[in-house]
Amino acid sequence: MKLSKWLLVGVCSVGLACSAGVFAKDKNEANKYPNATRQDPKVSMSSKDQTLLNKAADLVNDGKSADAQPMIEKVLGNSGSSAYAQAFAHQLTAQVYYDQEKGAQAIEEYKKAIAFDALPNDAQFQLIYALAQTQLQEEKYQDALATLADWEKQTGTQSADEQALKANAYYRTEQFQPAIDTMKKAMSMTDKPSDSWSQILMASYFELNQYDQAAELLKGQLAKDPNNKKLINQLATVYIQGDKDQLALELMAKAKAQGLVTTNDDYVQLAKMYAAADKPKDAAATLKEGFGKNALQPTYDNYKLLGDVCTQSEDDACAIEGYGKASPMAKDGNVDYQLGYLMFYADKSKDAVDALSRAISRGSLRQEGEAYLLRGDAENDLGQGAAATADWQKAAGFASTKSMAEQRLKAAKGGVKINRAKKK
Template identity: 70%
Template sequence: MKHSKWIPVAICALGLLLTTGAYARDEKKPNDYPNATRQEPKPDMSSSEQRDLSKAADLVSDDKGAEAQPLVEKIIGNARASKYASSFAHQLLGQIYYDQDKTAQAQTEYKKALEIDGLPNAQHFSILYNVAQLQLQDEKYQEALTTLDQWEKLTGKQTPEELAVKSNAYYRLEQYQQAIDTMKKAMSMTDKPNDSWTQILMASYFELNQYDQAAQIVQQQMAKDPTNKKLLNQLATIYIQGDKTQQALDLMAKAKSQGLITTNDDYLQLTKLYASADKPKEAADTLKEGFAKNIVQPSYDAYKLLGDVCTQSEQDDCAVDGYSKASPMAKDGNVDFQLGYLYYYSDKSKDAVDSLTKAISRGSLRQEGEAYLLRGDAQNDLNQSAAAMADWQKAAGFPSTKTMAEQRIKAAKGGVKIQRAPKKKQ
């Protein structure tokens, strides 16, 4: 199951009403569930049950769950306890476990409270809703949907908050169209949707490759908060995925002019955007600026990126600097191959041989045949004919360099001087 980095699991606080009057129905309070299909039980408990549960509820409300637990377990252990008292005791024990971060035990107790079926509708429905939220938190998304369907059936209603939880569960199950439809309905029912709701809606559009719709949502959010870097990066990513590189670049360039490009990741992202837009000089200048300001931190990826964009912009000295700093951190020989290539075409054949030897030794080369071919060329420049011939023969064993290697071998055996191959754009 994949989880978008943009979307945290949205869990509402479990605010159970645990006061001395929690079990007493307020006759003056309007009925929040006029269409409920559940037959509401009549509250019934003994004076001793009422005393113990009232005290336990107060203790739980004061974060004294350990003191409340014996009172609660006394009720649970009493086989003659009323359904109301027993349900409420399990609800309290569930809250105690939840406060202790024991969510599995909390769910078990909440479900027991529901199974006993002794609480008024308001409490019963609240517990059922809390169970759904805990299931979502525990990544039991299908179970959460089943519980919420049950909640809707029993209450005879839907709320924007409940629908938002359903949409989140659909998103986690990768049922993105259901997530979109459900979230849109939730948002239509309130004039103050939670920010996390719009994030789920945007991410669902994104996963369905509906980038214009996703971008529209983020644009609306940015209109209210134009300096929000999280939204800025999200919108840039959406543009990139939608093949709108220039729009992404314009967005980030404007952000840079506004002083919003301030972190290591900001500079790396902007550098990559320039590179993908075929603007290597701007990419190199951006990354060099980040290093000069000590904002871009030393790392293999950052130094390799510097080498790449400087190579593309034909700034060979800068490229050599980047690859040379990346080399000690490399896990394979590809950076050293790039160094060898740059050294060779800078008439530094000795350095080229050293770098290419290191590249071949480290292995996992994407262009292994080219590495042998180029090292052979460099050794030929150094008049190391036997070594050059050995490398060309190895290069002849690779399909990508077979023809070129055989041409060199034939020329060398015929006494023809090997001309330096033209430099290719990397």
């Protein structure tokens, strides 16, 4: 988050736009911190320093830090400059570092500016808050918490933004329950909480496995924005994490009926939910619709998923299509093994041999013995006895297929006709 504009304006408005001498607060201006424990100091600055710092502030705001630097250093090098001028010069230097994404250096300069204790309350408190923000961004989470505690003590107040910042720091230090309590307080203090606050609250619930609370938060948000796909997907994820798969499925099915399932991820998520709920036909129908609408991407994972759910729903033609399209993108032989298996039992033994040969060649098979056994069966079906015998001999070398392979070899040797095995 960019701090320079609002922070500089806040400091400049206190004194630099006024005349030299004592920079008094406008009596008509409302006191932002009526419960502050810090006394508002009297401030003064020479006209020379005022001119230099006014110009430097304008340059920093315009992104011309290099031009501002000599003016700032001139004030810092002047032992006769007031504490107020020194504090503001250090604040400007901090801002230069911050704009250059040098967070560690910015933190040190903010600390120097604050240590002078010379700025009016509004400016001083803004600097303390900016220090906490920068510490959080630099992953100095405990330092940020300490700085925010100091801000609360000096201002005598709390704000929604400040509480949210504190909750963020609690979350980063894995203090999840304090993060939850503090973020809920922040959200209760404003009617326009940031979306990022909800994300931190949600993440904290997740870390503590408080899925019901996370679901209630999301349901409340969905009630206000029922067509928000991001919220729907998050709620579905919460339901799944909380072992409420049926609720997740119902939520996504409803979203589909609302026309909200439109992207690759949407269709894949819904199809997997149907598959997990033992509804492979619905999963297959969802994927077919996604491919038909060109919403699903022609990827290995998507085609393999189609093959898997169609296999589960005993739609062999669909499974063959899915695995067939996944095959050219496969990095191992497992999809080709499934394809070869289905081809063999679809009375397409030559295609089965081709698929199983690719499977064996690509390797990393979970069922290598079965691949040799099945290819031998397909070759035998095609009248290729020598090839079948060679594959059955290889299959006999695997524990999972040793017995079946030896039976086939014995039968073939004895001239007994080997019938096609039943599909498992």
